[in-house]
Amino acid sequence: MQEQGWGRARVLEALKATRDEDYTFVDGEILGSMCTAPHEIAVAAHAQFLETNLGDPGHFPGTARLEVEVLADLAALFHAPQGAAGRIVSGGTEANLLACLLAKAATGKSQVVLPASAHFSFEKAARLMELDLVHVPVGRDGRADVEAMTKAVGPKTALMVAVAGTTELGLVDPIEPLAWFCQENKLRLHVDAAYGGYLLPFLADAGRTPVPFDFSLPGVWSLSADPHKGGMATIPAGALLVRDGHAWDAIAVASPYLSTRTQSTLLGTRPGAPVAAAWAVHRHLGRAGFASVAETCLDNAAYLAAKLRGLGVEMVAAPELAVVTFRHRDPSALQQRLQGHGFRVNLVTRMGAVRIVVNPHVSRATLDRFLKALPACL
Numbered sequence: 116m117q118e119q120g121w122g123r124a125r126v127l128e129a130l131k132a133t134r135d136e137d138y139t140f141v142d143g144e145i146l147g148s149m150c151t152a153p154h155e156i157a158v159a160a161h162a163q164f165l166e167t168n169l170g171d172p173g174h175f176p177g178t179a180r181l182e183v184e185v186l187a188d189l190a191a192l193f194h195a196p197q198g199a200a201g202r203i204v205s206g207g208t209e210a211n212l213l214a215c216l217l218a219k220a221a222t223g224k225s226q227v228v229l230p231a232s233a234h235f236s237f238e239k240a241a242r243l244m245e246l247d248l249v250h251v252p253v254g255r256d257g258r259a260d261v262e263a264m265t266k267a268v269g270p271k272t273a274l275m276v277a278v279a280g281t282t283e284l285g286l287v288d289p290i291e292p293l294a295w296f297c298q299e300n301k302l303r304l305h306v307d308a309a310y311g312g313y314l315l316p317f318l319a320d321a322g323r324t325p326v327p328f329d330f331s332l333p334g335v336w337s338l339s340a341d342p343h344k345g346g347m348a349t350i351p352a353g354a355l356l357v358r359d360g361h362a363w364d365a366i367a368v369a370s371p372y373l374s375t376r377t378q379s380t381l382l383g384t385r386p387g388a389p390v391a392a393a394w395a396v397h398r399h400l401g402r403a404g405f406a407s408v409a410e411t412c413l414d415n416a417a418y419l420a421a422k423l424r425g426l427g428v429e430m431v432a433a434p435e436l437a438v439v440t441f442r443h444r445d446p447s448a449l450q451q452r453l454q455g456h457g458f459r460v461n462l463v464t465r466m467g468a469v470r471i472v473v474n475p476h477v478s479r480a481t482l483d484r485f486l487k488a489l490p491a492c493l
């Protein structure tokens with residue numbers, strides 16, 4: 116740290132110059148991220164709640180109520196039954212870690228059966244909790260292979276995982292048969308809807324065929340969804356809901372000097388600002404608003420995929436949600452060339468592919484600019 120402090124203007128100028136080095140969502144530069152530009156009302160709400168700490172909610176009863184209300188919205192959206200309970204967490208990773216911790220605490224077992232397409236956050240869970248991860252190869256369609264998943268289960272299994280919107284392809288696993296299997300075999304099923312959680316509930320409103328994925332399936336034990344992805348809240352905001360709310364007691368840690376008796380999230384000090392942001396977007400958009408955003412994203416993804424096919428580009432899988440992943444003989448070189456045109460796409464190295472996530476900030480105009488630049492880069 117330098118000896119003397121800088122004036123305010125100098126600090127802010129330095130920060131502005133630094134921020135200008137970053138790419139942005141709003142200018143349509145970032146095309147491969149699971150996150151998106153926070154909604155304008157989320158930004159305003161976040162600014163109002165900057166000092167709030169949900170780790171010590173006695174000081175912030177208003178903010179604590181917002182958490183309860185966001186969770187109630189999500190419980191209703193995902194058809195959670197009476198008695199379910201959730202927590203707002205820092206994102207999809209914390210939600211997956213907690214789902215594993217809850218299952219391990221409830222069963223005393225440490226094996227997790229999951230499709231090979233599951234997010235790498237489970238690797239972190241495995242390291243932290245000494246879990247035995249059984250990665251099951253996906254089927255030819257890129258989704259969890261039901262038969263192979265059920266065969267992988269054994270007496271040591273604490274948890275099965277299914278993904279509702281995979282990170283690489285945006286595919287939804289066949290959750291219904293997996294949930295029935297788990298129900299019949301008294302096994303816990305965690306649905307990772309970090310990405311799909313704000314799209315799947317609106318498929319019917321968006322003119323698509325609904326896909327069962329949530330607590331309406333009796334075998335679904337827990338479900339995560341990220342307000343800081345499709346919920347257009349500010350970072351960091353994830354959510355984990357558990358069918359049997361009492362399950363949280365098993366991982367609760369006494370927090371003696373705070374205004375709660377216990378905590379059961381990984382974070383201690385927990386930001387209230389993104390929770391206020393999520394609440395603001397929920398109230399401002401309502402179901403109809405989210406459905407309209409979902410429809411636009413799905414339509415734009417279908418548009419992009421059709422145009423890419425027209426250019427002779429091969430999709431890894433037909434887009435189910437709003438992830439468009441296509442093969443290229445040299446994805447890194449393509450990524451570099453696109454960056455030269457101001458577009459940041461992500462690599463899916465193990466598939467020799469490039470990924471675009473058609474999130475709310477990715478407009479039709481942006482896609483048209485991208486499609487104009489693409490042929491010279493291919």
Ligand SMILES: Cc1ncc(COP(=O)(O)O)c(C=O)c1O
Pocket residue numbers: 149205206207208209211234236278280281282307308309310341353
């Ligand atoms: C399916 C899925 N689960 C979990 C995560 C992790 O979420 P986060 O990066 O918010 O921790 C992601 C991130 O992209 C994801 O796609």
